[in-house]
Amino acid sequence: MFTVAVDVMGGDLGPRVAFQACKKFLKSRPDVHLIVAVTQDFADEAESFFASRKSRVRILPCETQISMQDKPAQMLRQGLKSTMAAVLREHQQGRAQGILSVGNTGALMVLARHLLGTLPGMDRPALATLLPTRQKPLLMLDLGANLGVSADQLVQFACIGAAWSKVQCAAAPRLGLLNVGRESTKGTDNVRQAAEQLQRIMPDYYVGFYEGDDLYRGELDVLITDGFAGNIALKASEGLSEWLSEQLHSEFRNTWFLRWLSFLWAPAIARIERRISPARHGGALLLGLDGVVVKTHGKSNERAYRHALEYLLQKVERFDKPRLLAELNRLQNH
Template sequence: MFTYAVDVMGGDLGPRVAFKACKKFLRFRRDVSLTLTVTTEYYQEACSYFSGNPRVRVIQCQSSIEATDKPSQMLRKGQSSTMAVALLEHQQGRAHGVLSIGNTGALMVLARQSMGMLPDLERPALATMLPTRGKPLLMLDLGANLSVDADRLVQFACIGAAWSETLTGQPASVGLLNVGRESGKGTDCVRIADENLSELMPENYQGFQEGDDLYKGELDVLVTDGFAGNITLKASEALSDWLLELFNREFRQHWLMKWFVWLWLPAVRSIERRVSPARHGGALLLGIKGVVVKTHGSSDARTFRYALRYLHEKTRNFDALQLQQRYLNHRRHTASSSDE
């Protein structure tokens, strides 16, 4: 039986969409139980909503961290918040992983404090798997670190490669996002990171990658700073939504196509399963000693449910010791190469 701590507070649509998602998720996952952290305002409602379900535990908390909170407000709420209590459940071994819809910055800070970091890794990176023409692509960072230096990009490459290799058992191919493939392109930070990665991860590093390389399916890991990563991700999600809407509208409006709905509808649904942002709404905080997943603050019940599924899938395949060893192997290679 897997148990997950779920921070349902802080989303744009309120905690009720999370309640709905959790109930539906549990209906299809008999091997899962959930611990929900809620504020006093929603405690009785949550208890009533899940009444009679022995696989749901609700914890009443003093406060929640909102997306609009300033850093000083986050610090004041601190360990009394729903987010911190959910992380504590994971840290103390009562939960196998954590899902939060709350403030990304606060989640990163509190996860570092509660869970700790892998050795020689300064900050965690927000990462998710993007669907492509070929194999899924692990992209990081997606917004946890808006501005980074070259060494931080190298660290992201190491933890990204380690995560990919832990899941697949195969050497990971790693690329660095840039405005061009030529060595002289990009900022000083990106060029320095490129030089370092070329020397330190020659068996993994595939050089600069441009934006139109994302969906070719040739890479396992793509590294960038959180500023470019977040813009890329959200632009991709918006494009996917628009294309799915366009497909449906064009097929349904054409009088002839309505007669053949039984032919084209399965194809559209197959495309939707592969590219819909709602189905890829979870992102990992890589580098934390544990499994911590963040979902969009604007997630509806469907997106939240798929984020729960993402957490479950990653937790079942997660081997903390193997991940740390693979990461340290990459970093040791880095250190030894630097000494030479």
């Protein structure tokens, strides 16, 4: 059995969307228990909603929640009684094997670093997720947890990204740095300095600079960037995916002949949407923490929240800390 803790407060759509997603998730995964953190004003409603599954759900009432407007710098003074801190403590104390939050990313990083700590050699965690590409999933980090980073921190992200990929997939990962060009003279000082270090410490993994239009070619296993560029690239990709999906449906439905043949094209469109839908790739892991912490979009609907829960459980099931630490140590001390 697995137990995961869920912070359902702080999202744009409120906790009831998360309640629905949690109930459907429990139905599909009978081997999972949930700890659901809510504020006091939602505690009774949550107890009632999960009454039929009370043997597998523990409601955790808390004094406060963290909003999207709260400043991360205030978290260690004001956020320790929040739902977000509560689920992190459940993980820290071993009652949950991983956590999911829909709340403020900056606050989650600050509280997670404080309560869980980071892995050796990591100044801070990076937000990472697997993006679908033409050939194989691409692990991209950072996606928004650290807007500005040094060359050394980019190298740290590369070490944890490569170590995670190697442990998950066994094969030696191909790793690149996101840049505005492939030439060695392109990019900021931090990016060029990081490239020099990576060529030295992981020559078997590092394959050079990659540009934004390379993201979906499927040539890489890991792509490293700072959180500013990474978040823009991710959000632009998600917006494009949604627009393309709308265009496909519009084109097919606005022609009577194609509508009549919907039984032929509708399954293909559904398969494409399953591969590229942002809702199916809405979970991101804070890599570099001493634990399994997943963040999902603040605007997550029920579908996106359920996929984030599934993503969290995949990471819990495959988290091999001894092997991860061994590979991370090997790369850091090369």
